[in-house]
Amino acid sequence: MKKISIIVMVLLTAMSCNTLEVEPQNSIPAAGAFQTKKDIDRGILGAYASFQSLGYYGRIYAIYSDLAADNLIHSPDATASDNAEVDNNNILPENGFVRGMWVSCYDGINVANNVIDKVPVIEDMTEDERNAALAELYFIRALNHFNLMNYFGAIPLKLQPTVGVTSLDAPRNSVSEVYAKIIEDLTFASKYLRTSGVKTRATKYAAKALLARVYLYKGDYAKASDLANEVIENGNYTILSNYADIFADDGSSESIFEIYFSQTERNRIAEYNFPKSLNGRREVQPDPSVLAAYEVNDKRFDASVAFAGLEPYAIKYDDLSLGADNFIVIRLAEMYLIRAEAKTNLNGDIAAIKDDINVIRKRANLNNTKANTISQLATAIENERRVEFAFEGQRWFDLVRTGRAIAVLPNVKSINQTLFPIPSDEIQTNNDPGMTQNPGY
Numbered sequence: 480m481k482k483i484s485i486i487v488m489v490l491l492t493a494m495s496c497n498t499l500e501v502e503p504q505n506s507i508p509a510a511g512a513f514q515t516k517k518d519i520d521r522g523i524l525g526a527y528a529s530f531q532s533l534g535y536y537g538r539i540y541a542i543y544s545d546l547a548a549d550n551l552i553h554s555p556d557a558t559a560s561d562n563a564e565v566d567n568n569n570i571l572p573e574n575g576f577v578r579g580m581w582v583s584c585y586d587g588i589n590v591a592n593n594v595i596d597k598v599p600v601i602e603d604m605t606e607d608e609r610n611a612a613l614a615e616l617y618f619i620r621a622l623n624h625f626n627l628m629n630y631f632g633a634i635p636l637k638l639q640p641t642v643g644v645t646s647l648d649a650p651r652n653s654v655s656e657v658y659a660k661i662i663e664d665l666t667f668a669s670k671y672l673r674t675s676g677v678k679t680r681a682t683k684y685a686a687k688a689l690l691a692r693v694y695l696y697k698g699d700y701a702k703a704s705d706l707a708n709e710v711i712e713n714g715n716y717t718i719l720s721n722y723a724d725i726f727a728d729d730g731s732s733e734s735i736f737e738i739y740f741s742q743t744e745r746n747r748i749a750e751y752n753f754p755k756s757l758n759g760r761r762e763v764q765p766d767p768s769v770l771a772a773y774e775v776n777d778k779r780f781d782a783s784v785a786f787a788g789l790e791p792y793a794i795k796y797d798d799l800s801l802g803a804d805n806f807i808v809i810r811l812a813e814m815y816l817i818r819a820e821a822k823t824n825l826n827g828d829i830a831a832i833k834d835d836i837n838v839i840r841k842r843a844n845l846n847n848t849k850a851n852t853i854s855q856l857a858t859a860i861e862n863e864r865r866v867e868f869a870f871e872g873q874r875w876f877d878l879v880r881t882g883r884a885i886a887v888l889p890n891v892k893s894i895n896q897t898l899f900p901i902p903s904d905e906i907q908t909n910n911d912p913g914m915t916q917n918p919g920y
Contacts, residue, residue: 513597516604519612522594526619527680527739529587531746534579536738536806538747540626541796541872542763543580547899548874549888550865551763551793556755562762568890572903572920580630581902584623585637591620593640614671617664618681618689622808624664625693628657629876632898632917636660650913658697665690675715678730679739679805684714688735688809695817696880704821707814710735716811718842723782726795729805733812737805745802752870753799754787765791765870773866778844783869793870807871812839816864823856832856839867895919 513519530536545551546565553566561576570577595616598609627634635649636657652660668686676682691706710716717732719725725733740746753759765784770791773780785794798804819835822828829851836859837847843866850859864877878884879897891897900920 513594513601516601516608516612519594519598519601519604522590522597523612523615523619526587526591526594526616528744529583529590529623530738531740531744532579532583532586533747534576535583535587536746536808537740538751539576540580540583541746541748541806542751543576543630544872544875545870546763548878548884549766550769550869550874552766554761554764557760557762559762566763566890568888568896570900570920572900572906572916574900574902577630577899578902578904581627581905584627587623588620588637589641591616591623592637595620596640610671611673614668614686615681618668618672618686621661621664621668621693622689624657625661625689628654628661629696629879630899631901633657635914648909648911648914650911651915658693661693662690665693678734678737681736684710684716685736685809688714688814691814691817692809695821696876698824700821700824704818704825704827707818707821710814711811711818714811714814718811718815718838720842722779722842725807725810726782726797726804733810734807735809735811735814737807740805741803742801746796746798746804746806747802748796748806749794749799749802749804752793752796754790754792756787756790757799759792759799761790761792763793765793769865769869772862774845776844777866778842779866779869783866795870812842812867815839816860816867819856820860820864823853823860826853829853829856836860836863839863843867893919 513522533539535541542551543565546553546562547568551566553563557563559576561574564570564574565577595613598604598612598616601609604612624634624636633651633654634657636652637649638660641647665686668681669683669690672681672683672686674683687706688710691703691710694700694703694706714735716735719731719733725731729737750760751762752764754761770784783793783795784791786792796804796806815835815838819832822832822835833848833850833856836850836856840846840848840863848856848859850856861877861881861883865874868874875884878887884891884897885894895918898917901914901916906914906916
């Protein structure tokens with residue numbers, strides 16, 4: 480992926496007034512960019528490249544779910560006021576970093592749609608090759624739509640390529656419509672993707688794992704449980720015995736899907752987390768409450784948090800000099816906790832639910848859970864997810880989807896605050912009457 484920045488220039492996106500617009504600049508014509516199946520594969524790599532943006536998994540998206548919740552706080556001596564708005568759950572529609580997330584996600588969607596549009600006309604592709612290419616592109620599109628919806632709620636579904644100034648104005652689709660398309664894309668992907676491969680490209684079980692997360696968030700617990708079970712039983716992934724090893728090297732046996740980074744396509748997560756005494760920016764730091772959430776002897780603590788003197792900082796992504804550590808989007812531990820949570824919501828077998836929780840706790844060097852009722856198990860799973868996935872960008876989504884944000888977060892007083900504002904640029908330039916701002920902004 481290191482060379483994708485110089486190929487298929489039509490796929491590169493330019494910042495414009497309407498953030499749903501993707502107007503190629505200084506590019507070759509789209510008709511000439513795709514002639515062979517090799518061109519399609521290069522285009523697919525270009526679609527993955529959007530995930531590397533600093534507004535996306537390269538920094539902001541990966542941090543904001545913890546910052547908007549109670550895992551990170553904006554450091555007192557930090558400089559970026561946009562981050563303080565997120566920490567305070569008082570976000571302005573003009574927030575530049577939130578706009579960056581919106582733009583990055585739609586960039587990725589549009590790149591995928593451009594390639595999807597060309598797959599049917601490539602003459603040297605077999606039907607199986609076409610389906611495999613489309614499956615990978617649908618996975619990318621689904622992940623982008625899902626990530627957008629989790630922050631913004633109802634969003635425009637973009638299913639056709641945007642070229643030039645056509646189809647810029649678009650209404651917001653309902654959450655149910657967005658879910659339906661995400662599920663359709665991932666169902667196709669899980670059917671036609673290869674069974675295994677490098678962790679930075681989608682596979683059949685990556686699609687199934689993402690679909691399990693989608694169904695959990697949607698509240699379709701039976702399907703979430705079944706898919707998580709399928710990934711656990713058949714995906715050929717393993718829970719590493721040492722928690723720190725998950726982040727020590729890219730592509731571990733526990734990882735299901737990762738975003739690729741290198742010294743030329745850097746992530747800046749460590750830069751935001753590390754203290755200034757270690758040449759970081761310390762824009763964010765662990766919330767004292769998350770430090771207190773770890774039980775005594777929990778091995779996850781030392782693999783997640785370090786101290787510079789008395790200053791705590793997150794260390795799961797610690798390549799400050801190169802920024803070359805991949806970002807793990809989905810890993811096997813989540814499948815155990817999805818299965819446990821789904822069964823809890825279905826009033827399932829308590830012993831089986833405890834077994835799944837205890838797989839995670841055993842690896843953390845902790846005793847089995849003491850939870851014995853459905854209510855206690857729900858609380859135990861929420862707590863387990865908090866420390867298991869601390870600083871991996873899941874906490875805000877967990878609190879919002881379970882309706883717990885107002886109860887847990889002191890700055891969240893209204894349900895309106897559980898959605899981020901649609902960027903003001905989008906509201907001002909998207910002339911479709913169906914493009915409206917979220918309530919309260």
